[in-house]
Amino acid sequence: MILIVDDSPQNIIALKLVLEKNKFAVDTACSGKEALKKILKQSYVLIILDVQMPEMDGFEVAEAISGFAKAKETAIIFLSAASANLNLITRGYSSGGLDYITKPVDMDILLLKVKTFYRIYEQSRALGLMQDTLREEIETRKNAERKKDEFISIASHELKTPMTSVKGYIQLMERSLNKGDIETTKLRLTKVQNQIEKLNHLISDLLDISKIEGGKMRLNMHSFCMKKLLNQVFEVMQPSNPSIEFRFETQFDDLIYGDENRLEQVVINFLTNAIKYAPGETLVLITCAKKDNQFFFSVRDKGIGMSAEDCKKVFDKFYRIEESSERFQGLGIGLYICKEIIERHQGTIGVKSKIGQGSEFYFTIPLTESMPQNPS
Ligand code: ADP
Numbered sequence: 001m002i003l004i005v006d007d008s009p010q011n012i013i014a015l016k017l018v019l020e021k022n023k024f025a026v027d028t029a030c031s032g033k034e035a036l037k038k039i040l041k042q043s044y045v046l047i048i049l050d051v052q053m054p055e056m057d058g059f060e061v062a063e064a065i066s067g068f069a070k071a072k073e074t075a076i077i078f079l080s081a082a083s084a085n086l087n088l089i090t091r092g093y094s095s096g097g098l099d100y101i102t103k104p105v106d107m108d109i110l111l112l113k114v115k116t117f118y119r120i121y122e123q124s125r126a127l128g129l130m131q132d133t134l135r136e137e138i139e140t141r142k143n144a145e146r147k148k149d150e151f152i153s154i155a156s157h158e159l160k161t162p163m164t165s166v167k168g169y170i171q172l173m174e175r176s177l178n179k180g181d182i183e184t185t186k187l188r189l190t191k192v193q194n195q196i197e198k199l200n201h202l203i204s205d206l207l208d209i210s211k212i213e214g215g216k217m218r219l220n221m222h223s224f225c226m227k228k229l230l231n232q233v234f235e236v237m238q239p240s241n242p243s244i245e246f247r248f249e250t251q252f253d254d255l256i257y258g259d260e261n262r263l264e265q266v267v268i269n270f271l272t273n274a275i276k277y278a279p280g281e282t283l284v285l286i287t288c289a290k291k292d293n294q295f296f297f298s299v300r301d302k303g304i305g306m307s308a309e310d311c312k313k314v315f316d317k318f319y320r321i322e323e324s325s326e327r328f329q330g331l332g333i334g335l336y337i338c339k340e341i342i343e344r345h346q347g348t349i350g351v352k353s354k355i356g357q358g359s360e361f362y363f364t365i366p367l368t369e370s371m372p373q374n375p376s
Contacts, residue, residue: 001043002024002045002114003027003039004026005028005053006028006079007050008050018110024118027044031054033056036061039065044071045075045117046075046117046118047071047076048076048077049077051081073121075120076097077114077117078098079100079103080101148318169188170192172188173185202331206333208337217340217341219258219259219345221257221258225255229264230267233271237268248287248288249287249300250288252290256365259341266338269334270297270298270361275301276330277301277324278301278358284299285300293368295364297362297363298360302358304324304355305354305357306353306354310353311352319335319336
Protein backbone atom coordinates (compact mmCIF):
# COMPACT_ATOMS: atom_id res chain seq x y z
CA MET A 1 0.00 0.00 0.00
CA ILE A 2 1.20 3.51 -0.88
CA LEU A 3 0.49 6.58 1.25
CA ILE A 4 0.29 9.93 -0.54
CA VAL A 5 0.83 12.89 1.79
CA ASP A 6 0.09 16.30 0.31
CA ASP A 7 -1.79 19.35 1.55
CA SER A 8 -3.18 19.98 -1.93
CA PRO A 9 -6.27 17.86 -2.68
CA GLN A 10 -5.77 18.31 -6.46
CA ASN A 11 -2.27 16.83 -6.26
CA ILE A 12 -3.57 13.92 -4.21
CA ILE A 13 -6.36 13.21 -6.68
CA ALA A 14 -4.01 13.27 -9.68
CA LEU A 15 -1.40 10.98 -8.08
CA LYS A 16 -4.00 8.60 -6.71
CA LEU A 17 -5.63 8.26 -10.11
CA VAL A 18 -2.39 7.33 -11.88
CA LEU A 19 -1.25 4.89 -9.20
CA GLU A 20 -4.61 3.17 -8.94
CA LYS A 21 -4.76 2.87 -12.70
CA ASN A 22 -1.50 0.93 -12.39
CA LYS A 23 -3.06 -1.38 -9.80
CA PHE A 24 -1.38 0.05 -6.70
CA ALA A 25 -3.42 0.27 -3.51
CA VAL A 26 -3.39 3.88 -2.31
CA ASP A 27 -4.15 5.68 0.93
CA THR A 28 -4.00 9.44 1.43
CA ALA A 29 -3.31 12.04 4.10
CA CYS A 30 -3.55 15.81 3.70
CA SER A 31 -1.22 16.82 6.53
CA GLY A 32 1.91 15.60 8.27
CA LYS A 33 -0.03 14.91 11.47
CA GLU A 34 -2.67 12.82 9.69
CA ALA A 35 0.12 10.89 7.94
CA LEU A 36 1.84 10.12 11.29
CA LYS A 37 -1.41 8.78 12.73
CA LYS A 38 -1.88 6.49 9.75
CA ILE A 39 1.73 5.27 9.75
CA LEU A 40 1.44 4.39 13.43
CA LYS A 41 -1.46 2.09 12.63
CA GLN A 42 -0.41 0.51 9.37
CA SER A 43 2.69 -0.45 7.40
CA TYR A 44 3.16 1.15 3.99
CA VAL A 45 5.54 -0.03 1.31
CA LEU A 46 6.05 3.52 0.12
CA ILE A 47 5.15 7.08 1.16
CA ILE A 48 4.97 9.81 -1.43
CA LEU A 49 5.60 12.85 0.69
CA ASP A 50 5.17 16.48 -0.25
CA VAL A 51 8.03 18.51 1.22
CA GLN A 52 6.23 21.81 1.51
CA MET A 53 3.29 21.54 3.82
CA PRO A 54 2.08 23.96 6.52
CA GLU A 55 2.58 23.02 10.23
CA MET A 56 4.69 19.93 9.69
CA ASP A 57 6.75 19.72 6.52
CA GLY A 58 7.79 16.53 4.69
CA PHE A 59 11.26 16.41 6.28
CA GLU A 60 9.79 16.56 9.76
CA VAL A 61 7.39 13.74 8.92
CA ALA A 62 10.28 11.63 7.61
CA GLU A 63 12.34 12.36 10.70
CA ALA A 64 9.45 11.51 13.02
CA ILE A 65 8.64 8.17 11.39
CA SER A 66 12.23 6.99 11.22
CA GLY A 67 11.76 5.57 14.72
CA PHE A 68 8.42 3.85 14.00
CA ALA A 69 8.57 0.07 14.02
CA LYS A 70 5.80 -0.06 11.41
CA ALA A 71 7.86 2.12 9.02
CA LYS A 72 11.03 0.04 9.34
CA GLU A 73 11.03 -0.96 5.69
CA THR A 74 9.02 1.91 4.26
CA ALA A 75 10.58 3.86 1.38
CA ILE A 76 9.91 7.57 0.83
CA ILE A 77 9.71 9.56 -2.38
CA PHE A 78 9.75 13.29 -1.65
CA LEU A 79 7.91 15.68 -3.90
CA SER A 80 10.03 18.81 -3.78
CA ALA A 81 10.66 22.07 -5.51
CA ALA A 82 13.33 21.90 -8.19
CA SER A 83 15.73 23.81 -5.97
CA ALA A 84 15.57 21.37 -3.04
CA ASN A 85 18.83 20.09 -1.68
CA LEU A 86 19.10 16.28 -1.60
CA ASN A 87 21.33 16.35 1.49
CA LEU A 88 18.62 18.21 3.29
CA ILE A 89 16.09 15.66 2.10
CA THR A 90 17.96 12.65 3.43
CA ARG A 91 18.49 14.33 6.79
CA GLY A 92 17.32 12.20 9.65
CA TYR A 93 15.65 9.40 7.72
CA SER A 94 17.33 6.05 8.07
CA SER A 95 14.55 3.54 7.53
CA GLY A 96 13.65 2.28 4.01
CA GLY A 97 14.94 3.69 0.70
CA LEU A 98 14.80 7.36 -0.19
CA ASP A 99 14.30 9.24 -3.42
CA TYR A 100 12.81 12.46 -4.68
CA ILE A 101 10.95 13.88 -7.62
CA THR A 102 10.72 17.54 -8.49
CA LYS A 103 7.45 19.28 -9.06
CA PRO A 104 5.59 19.38 -11.40
CA VAL A 105 5.60 15.62 -11.18
CA ASP A 106 6.47 13.65 -14.30
CA MET A 107 4.09 10.72 -13.86
CA ASP A 108 6.17 8.31 -15.95
CA ILE A 109 9.25 8.87 -13.80
CA LEU A 110 7.19 8.62 -10.63
CA LEU A 111 5.73 5.29 -11.79
CA LEU A 112 9.18 3.99 -12.64
CA LYS A 113 10.44 4.84 -9.15
CA VAL A 114 7.35 3.41 -7.47
CA LYS A 115 7.80 0.13 -9.35
CA THR A 116 11.48 -0.04 -8.43
CA PHE A 117 10.73 0.45 -4.74
CA TYR A 118 8.01 -2.18 -4.89
CA ARG A 119 10.40 -4.65 -6.49
CA ILE A 120 13.05 -3.96 -3.83
CA TYR A 121 10.39 -4.32 -1.16
CA GLU A 122 9.20 -7.68 -2.54
CA GLN A 123 12.78 -8.93 -2.81
CA SER A 124 13.71 -7.92 0.71
CA ARG A 125 10.51 -9.48 2.03
CA ALA A 126 11.33 -12.73 0.25
CA LEU A 127 14.84 -12.57 1.69
CA GLY A 128 13.43 -11.93 5.15
CA LEU A 129 11.12 -14.94 4.83
CA MET A 130 14.00 -17.08 3.67
CA GLN A 131 16.05 -15.94 6.65
CA ASP A 132 13.19 -16.80 9.02
CA THR A 133 12.85 -20.27 7.49
CA LEU A 134 16.59 -20.83 7.77
CA ARG A 135 16.60 -19.66 11.38
CA GLU A 136 13.73 -22.06 12.17
CA GLU A 137 15.54 -24.89 10.41
CA ILE A 138 18.71 -24.24 12.43
CA GLU A 139 16.68 -24.15 15.63
CA THR A 140 14.90 -27.44 14.76
CA ARG A 141 18.20 -29.14 13.99
CA LYS A 142 19.79 -27.87 17.19
CA ASN A 143 16.80 -29.20 19.14
CA ALA A 144 16.97 -32.58 17.41
CA GLU A 145 20.70 -32.75 18.13
CA ARG A 146 20.12 -31.91 21.80
CA LYS A 147 17.36 -34.54 22.07
CA LYS A 148 19.59 -37.13 20.46
CA ASP A 149 22.41 -36.36 22.93
CA GLU A 150 19.97 -36.61 25.84
CA PHE A 151 18.65 -39.87 24.43
CA ILE A 152 22.13 -41.39 24.09
CA SER A 153 22.91 -40.56 27.69
CA ILE A 154 19.55 -41.96 28.97
CA ALA A 155 19.87 -45.05 26.74
CA SER A 156 23.40 -45.78 27.99
CA HIS A 157 22.17 -45.45 31.55
CA GLU A 158 19.15 -47.68 30.88
CA LEU A 159 21.37 -50.33 29.31
CA LYS A 160 23.97 -50.13 32.03
CA THR A 161 21.52 -50.66 34.91
CA PRO A 162 20.40 -54.21 33.94
CA MET A 163 23.98 -55.04 32.92
CA THR A 164 25.22 -54.11 36.39
CA SER A 165 22.45 -56.21 37.97
CA VAL A 166 23.34 -59.20 35.75
CA LYS A 167 26.99 -58.89 36.81
CA GLY A 168 26.02 -58.73 40.49
CA TYR A 169 23.59 -61.69 40.31
CA ILE A 170 26.17 -63.82 38.49
CA GLN A 171 28.70 -63.18 41.27
CA LEU A 172 26.05 -64.11 43.85
CA MET A 173 25.14 -67.23 41.85
CA GLU A 174 28.77 -68.29 41.89
CA ARG A 175 28.81 -68.01 45.68
CA SER A 176 25.58 -69.97 46.19
CA LEU A 177 26.77 -72.59 43.71
CA ASN A 178 30.04 -72.97 45.62
CA LYS A 179 27.99 -73.54 48.75
CA GLY A 180 25.89 -76.11 46.89
CA ASP A 181 22.75 -74.03 47.54
CA ILE A 182 20.75 -74.92 44.41
CA GLU A 183 17.48 -73.18 45.47
CA THR A 184 19.14 -69.76 45.92
CA THR A 185 21.08 -70.28 42.70
CA LYS A 186 17.79 -70.91 40.85
CA LEU A 187 16.24 -67.74 42.31
CA ARG A 188 19.22 -65.70 41.22
CA LEU A 189 19.13 -67.28 37.80
CA THR A 190 15.52 -66.07 37.39
CA LYS A 191 16.64 -62.56 38.31
CA VAL A 192 19.38 -62.73 35.70
CA GLN A 193 16.83 -63.89 33.14
CA ASN A 194 14.52 -60.97 34.01
CA GLN A 195 17.31 -58.47 33.58
CA ILE A 196 18.36 -60.05 30.29
CA GLU A 197 14.73 -59.81 29.14
CA LYS A 198 14.77 -56.09 30.00
CA LEU A 199 17.99 -55.65 28.01
CA ASN A 200 16.45 -57.54 25.13
CA HIS A 201 13.43 -55.19 25.09
CA LEU A 202 15.62 -52.12 25.20
CA ILE A 203 17.80 -53.33 22.36
CA SER A 204 14.76 -54.31 20.26
CA ASP A 205 13.31 -50.82 20.75
CA LEU A 206 16.61 -49.25 19.72
CA LEU A 207 16.73 -51.45 16.63
CA ASP A 208 13.12 -50.52 15.80
CA ILE A 209 14.02 -46.84 15.92
CA SER A 210 16.79 -47.32 13.39
CA LYS A 211 14.47 -49.45 11.22
CA ILE A 212 11.85 -46.68 11.27
CA GLU A 213 14.45 -44.01 10.47
CA GLY A 214 15.76 -46.08 7.58
CA GLY A 215 12.20 -46.77 6.30
CA LYS A 216 12.87 -50.46 6.81
CA MET A 217 10.12 -51.49 9.20
CA ARG A 218 8.25 -54.19 7.30
CA LEU A 219 4.86 -55.57 8.22
CA ASN A 220 3.95 -59.19 7.90
CA MET A 221 0.20 -58.94 7.32
CA HIS A 222 -2.22 -61.80 7.82
CA SER A 223 -5.53 -62.61 9.52
CA PHE A 224 -5.30 -63.67 13.15
CA CYS A 225 -7.36 -63.96 16.31
CA MET A 226 -6.85 -60.98 18.61
CA LYS A 227 -8.42 -62.79 21.56
CA LYS A 228 -5.80 -65.52 21.27
CA LEU A 229 -3.03 -62.93 21.07
CA LEU A 230 -4.29 -61.22 24.21
CA ASN A 231 -4.49 -64.50 26.11
CA GLN A 232 -0.87 -65.21 25.22
CA VAL A 233 0.14 -61.73 26.40
CA PHE A 234 -1.64 -62.16 29.74
CA GLU A 235 -0.08 -65.59 30.23
CA VAL A 236 3.29 -63.88 30.17
CA MET A 237 2.40 -60.66 31.97
CA GLN A 238 0.19 -61.95 34.79
CA PRO A 239 2.88 -63.99 36.63
CA SER A 240 5.29 -61.05 36.67
CA ASN A 241 2.50 -58.68 37.80
CA PRO A 242 0.55 -60.81 40.27
CA SER A 243 -1.18 -57.85 41.97
CA ILE A 244 -2.67 -56.54 38.71
CA GLU A 245 -6.16 -57.43 37.55
CA PHE A 246 -6.44 -57.25 33.76
CA ARG A 247 -10.18 -56.83 33.26
CA PHE A 248 -11.98 -56.94 29.91
CA GLU A 249 -14.77 -54.40 29.44
CA THR A 250 -15.71 -55.89 26.07
CA GLN A 251 -14.34 -58.83 24.10
CA PHE A 252 -13.90 -59.28 20.38
CA ASP A 253 -13.88 -62.77 18.87
CA ASP A 254 -13.53 -62.08 15.13
CA LEU A 255 -10.31 -62.27 13.16
CA ILE A 256 -8.41 -59.10 12.43
CA TYR A 257 -5.96 -58.36 9.64
CA GLY A 258 -2.50 -57.04 10.53
CA ASP A 259 1.02 -57.83 11.65
CA GLU A 260 0.46 -60.03 14.70
CA ASN A 261 3.89 -59.51 16.28
CA ARG A 262 3.88 -55.77 15.79
CA LEU A 263 0.33 -55.39 17.16
CA GLU A 264 1.33 -57.55 20.13
CA GLN A 265 4.18 -55.09 20.70
CA VAL A 266 1.67 -52.19 20.82
CA VAL A 267 -0.61 -54.09 23.22
CA ILE A 268 2.31 -54.93 25.53
CA ASN A 269 3.51 -51.33 25.45
CA PHE A 270 0.07 -49.99 26.43
CA LEU A 271 -0.25 -52.57 29.21
CA THR A 272 3.26 -52.05 30.61
CA ASN A 273 2.77 -48.30 30.65
CA ALA A 274 -0.64 -48.72 32.33
CA ILE A 275 1.10 -50.62 35.15
CA LYS A 276 4.22 -48.47 35.28
CA TYR A 277 2.46 -45.09 35.36
CA ALA A 278 -0.15 -46.17 37.93
CA PRO A 279 1.91 -47.08 40.98
CA GLY A 280 -0.15 -48.63 43.74
CA GLU A 281 -3.13 -49.24 41.45
CA THR A 282 -4.28 -52.75 40.65
CA LEU A 283 -6.93 -52.49 37.93
CA VAL A 284 -6.22 -52.28 34.19
CA LEU A 285 -9.28 -52.15 31.93
CA ILE A 286 -9.15 -53.48 28.38
CA THR A 287 -11.61 -52.85 25.58
CA CYS A 288 -11.70 -54.75 22.30
CA ALA A 289 -14.54 -53.83 19.98
CA LYS A 290 -15.77 -53.20 16.46
CA LYS A 291 -16.47 -49.51 15.81
CA ASP A 292 -17.42 -48.17 12.34
CA ASN A 293 -15.84 -51.13 10.59
CA GLN A 294 -12.63 -50.58 12.55
CA PHE A 295 -11.09 -52.74 15.22
CA PHE A 296 -10.86 -50.67 18.42
CA PHE A 297 -8.48 -51.54 21.25
CA SER A 298 -7.91 -49.56 24.43
CA VAL A 299 -6.15 -49.86 27.77
CA ARG A 300 -7.38 -47.76 30.67
CA ASP A 301 -5.49 -47.15 33.91
CA LYS A 302 -6.18 -45.15 37.07
CA GLY A 303 -2.68 -43.74 37.22
CA ILE A 304 -0.97 -40.37 37.21
CA GLY A 305 -2.57 -39.22 33.93
CA MET A 306 -1.31 -36.27 31.90
CA SER A 307 -2.22 -32.80 30.64
CA ALA A 308 -3.98 -32.13 27.32
CA GLU A 309 -0.70 -30.65 26.06
CA ASP A 310 1.20 -33.87 26.87
CA CYS A 311 -1.54 -36.01 25.27
CA LYS A 312 -0.51 -34.45 21.95
CA LYS A 313 3.21 -35.02 22.49
CA VAL A 314 3.61 -38.47 24.08
CA PHE A 315 3.78 -40.15 20.67
CA ASP A 316 6.73 -37.97 19.60
CA LYS A 317 10.16 -39.57 19.42
CA PHE A 318 12.13 -39.32 22.70
CA TYR A 319 9.26 -37.48 24.43
CA ARG A 320 8.95 -38.07 28.15
CA ILE A 321 6.78 -36.00 30.46
CA GLU A 322 9.24 -33.92 32.42
CA GLU A 323 7.40 -33.92 35.75
CA SER A 324 7.40 -37.72 35.93
CA SER A 325 10.65 -38.51 34.10
CA GLU A 326 12.71 -38.60 37.31
CA ARG A 327 10.27 -40.95 39.00
CA PHE A 328 9.89 -43.50 36.19
CA GLN A 329 12.61 -45.01 34.06
CA GLY A 330 12.17 -45.02 30.30
CA LEU A 331 13.47 -43.95 26.95
CA GLY A 332 10.45 -42.19 25.46
CA ILE A 333 10.44 -44.33 22.34
CA GLY A 334 7.83 -47.03 23.03
CA LEU A 335 4.80 -44.95 22.07
CA TYR A 336 6.62 -43.50 19.07
CA ILE A 337 7.19 -47.04 17.78
CA CYS A 338 3.51 -47.87 18.50
CA LYS A 339 2.42 -44.85 16.47
CA GLU A 340 4.57 -45.93 13.52
CA ILE A 341 3.17 -49.47 13.69
CA ILE A 342 -0.46 -48.34 13.84
CA GLU A 343 -0.04 -45.74 11.11
CA ARG A 344 1.44 -48.39 8.85
CA HIS A 345 -1.73 -50.37 9.45
CA GLN A 346 -3.58 -47.24 8.24
CA GLY A 347 -5.01 -46.91 11.70
CA THR A 348 -5.20 -44.20 14.33
CA ILE A 349 -3.62 -44.00 17.76
CA GLY A 350 -4.34 -41.65 20.64
CA VAL A 351 -4.80 -41.05 24.32
CA LYS A 352 -7.50 -39.53 26.53
CA SER A 353 -6.23 -38.44 29.88
CA LYS A 354 -6.41 -35.97 32.74
CA ILE A 355 -3.76 -35.30 35.35
CA GLY A 356 -4.36 -37.49 38.40
CA GLN A 357 -7.31 -39.28 36.79
CA GLY A 358 -5.64 -41.98 34.71
CA SER A 359 -5.27 -42.47 30.98
CA GLU A 360 -6.88 -44.41 28.18
CA PHE A 361 -4.53 -45.31 25.33
CA TYR A 362 -6.28 -46.61 22.21
CA PHE A 363 -5.74 -47.57 18.62
CA THR A 364 -8.00 -48.43 15.72
CA ILE A 365 -7.16 -50.35 12.55
CA PRO A 366 -9.35 -51.09 9.53
CA LEU A 367 -11.08 -54.46 9.72
CA THR A 368 -11.03 -54.98 5.99
CA GLU A 369 -7.92 -56.31 4.30
CA SER A 370 -6.23 -53.20 2.94
CA MET A 371 -3.34 -52.31 0.69
CA PRO A 372 0.18 -53.48 1.53
CA GLN A 373 1.83 -51.11 3.97
CA ASN A 374 5.48 -51.96 3.51
CA PRO A 375 7.50 -49.10 2.13
CA SER A 376 8.87 -49.97 -1.30
P1 ADP B 1 8.82 -44.52 28.29
O1 ADP B 1 7.72 -45.06 29.13
O2 ADP B 1 9.93 -45.50 28.04
O3 ADP B 1 9.34 -43.19 28.76
P2 ADP B 1 6.86 -44.27 26.12
O4 ADP B 1 7.10 -43.84 24.71
O5 ADP B 1 6.19 -45.57 26.33
O6 ADP B 1 8.28 -44.22 26.82
O7 ADP B 1 6.01 -43.14 26.82
C1 ADP B 1 6.32 -41.77 26.64
C2 ADP B 1 5.91 -40.97 27.84
O8 ADP B 1 4.49 -40.93 27.92
C3 ADP B 1 6.36 -41.56 29.16
O9 ADP B 1 7.67 -41.15 29.50
C4 ADP B 1 5.33 -41.01 30.13
O10 ADP B 1 5.71 -39.71 30.52
C5 ADP B 1 4.06 -40.91 29.28
N1 ADP B 1 3.13 -42.04 29.49
C6 ADP B 1 3.04 -43.18 28.75
N2 ADP B 1 2.05 -43.97 29.18
C7 ADP B 1 1.48 -43.33 30.22
C8 ADP B 1 0.38 -43.64 31.11
N3 ADP B 1 -0.34 -44.76 31.00
N4 ADP B 1 0.09 -42.73 32.08
C9 ADP B 1 0.79 -41.58 32.20
N5 ADP B 1 1.83 -41.24 31.41
C10 ADP B 1 2.17 -42.09 30.42
